Amino acid sequence: MFRNVAALLLVAACTSGASSTGISQLSCPPDSTLNYANFAQDAISTHCSSCHDNKSPRLMTQGEIKAQASQILDAAVYTDAMPAGGSMTLDERKLLGEWLVCGAP
Numbered sequence: 377m378f379r380n381v382a383a384l385l386l387v388a389a390c391t392s393g394a395s396s397t398g399i400s401q402l403s404c405p406p407d408s409t410l411n412y413a414n415f416a417q418d419a420i421s422t423h424c425s426s427c428h429d430n431k432s433p434r435l436m437t438q439g440e441i442k443a444q445a446s447q448i449l450d451a452a453v454y455t456d457a458m459p460a461g462g463s464m465t466l467d468e469r470k471l472l473g474e475w476l477v478c479g480a481p
Contacts, residue, residue, distance in 0.1 A: 394457035397469055402453070404478035410471060411481045412438045419472060423452075423459045442480045449476055 410416070420435055428435035433444045441448065451458040453473035464472075475481075 394451070394455035397454060397456055397466060399453055399466075399470060399473055402449075402470075402473045402477045405474065408474055408478050410475040410478065415471060416441065416475050416480065419468065423464055423468075427460065438480065445476045445480060449473060 416438070420441060424435045433447065434440050435444065435448075448458075452464065453469050453476070456462050456464075456469075
C-alpha cells in the first residue's frame with residue numbers, strides 16, 4: 377500500500393510542471409503488433425531504465441511496467457513529465473501509449 381502511495385506521489389510531483397503532449401483518449405488498434413519484445417523492452421531501456429532501475433517505481437520487468445501503466449500514461453504519454461529531459465519524441469510517446477492501452481503484451 378505504501379509503495380503505491382509513494383509511486384502516486386512521485387508521479388504527481390513529476391507531472392506538476394509538465395506540459396500536455398496533446399495525446400488523449402487512446403484505444404488499442406485491432407491490428408496492433410506492438411509487444412514487449414519488439415517495442416517496449418528497447419523503449420523502456422532507452423528512456424526509463426537509467427532512473428527507474430532501483431528507484432520507485434521500478435520499471436525493469438514487463439510486470440513492473442504493467443503495474444504502473446496508468447502512471448506511465450500520465451507521466452510519459454499524456455504529458456512530457458517523463459523521461460526527465462524530454463528525450464522521447466511524440467511518435468515514441470504515441471507508440472508507448474498504444475502498447476500500454478493494448479494491455480502491454
